[in-house]
Amino acid sequence: xxxxxxxxxxxxxxxxxxxxxxxxxxxxxxxxxxxxxxxxxxxxxxxxxxxxxxxxxxxxxxxxxxxxxxxxxxxxxxxxxxxxxxxxxxxxxxxxxxxxxxxxxxxxxxxxx
Amino acid sequence: xxxxxxxxxxxxxxxxxxxxxxxxxxxxxxxxxxxxxxxxxxxxxxxxxxxxxxxxxxxxxxxxxxxxxxxxxxxxxxxxxxxxxxxxxxxxxxxxxxxxxxxxxxxxxxxxxxx
Numbered sequence: 001x002x003x004x005x006x007x008x009x010x011x012x013x014x015x016x017x018x019x020x021x022x023x024x025x026x027x028x029x030x031x032x033x034x035x036x037x038x039x040x041x042x043x044x045x046x047x048x049x050x051x052x053x054x055x056x057x058x059x060x061x062x063x064x065x066x067x068x069x070x071x072x073x074x075x076x077x078x079x080x081x082x083x084x085x086x087x088x089x090x091x092x093x094x095x096x097x098x099x100x101x102x103x104x105x106x107x108x109x110x111x112x113x
Numbered sequence: 114x115x116x117x118x119x120x121x122x123x124x125x126x127x128x129x130x131x132x133x134x135x136x137x138x139x140x141x142x143x144x145x146x147x148x149x150x151x152x153x154x155x156x157x158x159x160x161x162x163x164x165x166x167x168x169x170x171x172x173x174x175x176x177x178x179x180x181x182x183x184x185x186x187x188x189x190x191x192x193x194x195x196x197x198x199x200x201x202x203x204x205x206x207x208x209x210x211x212x213x214x215x216x217x218x219x220x221x222x223x224x225x226x227x228x
Contacts, residue, residue: 100213
């Protein structure tokens with residue numbers, strides 16, 4: 001079993017819908033939770049991160065962490081065609097040491113105009 | 114455009130061969146990271162260099178090696194290639210060594226196909 005599980009999709013939703021992307025994990029020591037966005041034929045880019053539990057909002061994006069359930073989510077409100085990309089979750093026990101950064105395999109999202 | 118360049122874009126080679134992937138970080142960035150991305154394993158951290166010195170090591174195979182040169186560009190050497198090494202290889206850079214939440218700027222990647 002992988003430390004981080006992510007539904008690969010693909011996920012297709014109409015423009016304007018609320019999108020929910022999720023990851024589950026098994027390592028209870030994870031403290032830092034990140035979401036990356038990767039457009040086709042491009043490298044990933046850090047979208048946002050959350051430390052420990054709780055929510056974090058940035059514009060149309062909300063990251064949510066539920067450590068009791070070992071479950072994290074990324075919500076996208078008022079989805080746009082430009083949000084079409086693969087979304088990767090990533091987690092780490094500490095903020096230092098990239099060797100400890102564990103990624104999910106990504107969810108491919110398509111927003112239909 | 115992230116400012117990170119990688120060459121070549123595509124590489125097709127045979128099993129048992131050796132290849133070199135090259136990365137030029139953004140101007141001013143001292144830290145370079147290498148990642149491997151495959152469909153079944155996702156994105157995996159390989160190795161990090163900071164100002165010419167190895168800083169962190171991930172799941173990098175012994176057949177793989179990397180270095181960062183005085184001009185800060187980096188090379189990833191893959192030898193005795195196997196079919197399973199076929200993947201996208203990304204280079205990323207950041208200003209300092211940083212932490213996992215610091216912004217890394219990723220290059221466009223090199224797609225390696227081993228036949």
